Amino acid sequence: GAVVSQHPSRVICKSGTSVKIECRSLDFQATTMFWYRQFPKQSLMLMATSNEGSKATYEQGVEKDKFLINHASLTLSTLTVTSAHPEDSSFYICSAWTGNEKLFFGSGTQLSVL
Amino acid sequence: GENVEQHPSTLSVQEGDSAVIKCTYSDSASNYFPWYKQELGKRPQLIIDIRSNVGEKKDQRIAVTLNKTAKHFSLHITETQPEDSAVYFCAASSQGGSEKLVFGKGTKLTVNP
Numbered sequence: 509g510a511v512v513s514q515h516p517s518r519v520i521c522k523s524g525t526s527v528k529i530e531c532r533s534l535d536f537q538a539t540t541m542f543w544y545r546q547f548p549k550q551s552l553m554l555m556a557t558s559n560e561g562s563k564a565t566y567e568q569g570v571e572k573d574k575f576l577i578n579h580a581s582l583t584l585s586t587l588t589v590t591s592a593h594p595e596d597s598s599f600y601i602c603s604a605w606t607g608n609e610k611l612f613f614g615s616g617t618q619l620s621v622l
Numbered sequence: 623g624e625n626v627e628q629h630p631s632t633l634s635v636q637e638g639d640s641a642v643i644k645c646t647y648s649d650s651a652s653n654y655f656p657w658y659k660q661e662l663g664k665r666p667q668l669i670i671d672i673r674s675n676v677g678e679k680k681d682q683r684i685a686v687t688l689n690k691t692a693k694h695f696s697l698h699i700t701e702t703q704p705e706d707s708a709v710y711f712c713a714a715s716s717q718g719g720s721e722k723l724v725f726g727k728g729t730k731l732t733v734n735p
Contacts, residue, residue, distance in 0.1 A: 613665040
């Protein structure tokens with residue numbers, strides 16, 4: 509079964525609004541989680557590394573003020589897309605390493621900004 | 623940083639045939655190489671992985687080989703079935719303490735009945 513839970517699976521919002529996506533590790537603690545973005549028919553692009561209790565590490569070219577990451581507990585990381593615009597529409601997906609050193613993904617969130 | 627190249631981008635085979643997908647990586651310090659299968663609109667699923675201390679690993683119809691000297695690794699699927707149709711991604715671990723994975727661009731595999 510799934511070991512990483514992600515919600516919501518799909519969200520449609522108006523331009524200018526903010527959207528929060530949650531990623532939870534189930535039955536294990538994750539000090540580090542990763543957030544990826546995936547465009548249709550393309551690969552997974554790492555956006556940022558979420559670190560429990562400290563600031564996230566963003567990849568080059570990713571706006572940290574646009575994509576706010578909070579990793580407040582060992583089982584929850586959130587990604588907030590602030591002031592979303594149509595170009596932010598994408599499939600967002602989180603991942604976490606389990607205790608047996610396997611990286612598992614959440615179910616993803618399809619964001620559509622109108 | 624790490625760079626992963628994956629080939630081919632598309633692959634079409636007949637049911638029952640074998641499929642091979644190849645990846646190369648740039649960072650000789652990388653030591654973990656997983657393969658993921660992603661169906662349309664779904665999450666990537668880990669199907670097999672290999673660490674640098676072994677050269678080959680097999681799980682039923684799926685196998686992965688690793689050549690550290692040449693810095694390439696391959697996914698082999700035997701006796702392909704239509705349900706194997708999906709996009710497959712290879713990845714390599716990147717050093718630096720963050721343990722992030724760098725992914726290849728993916729291979730769309732189509733298994734024709």
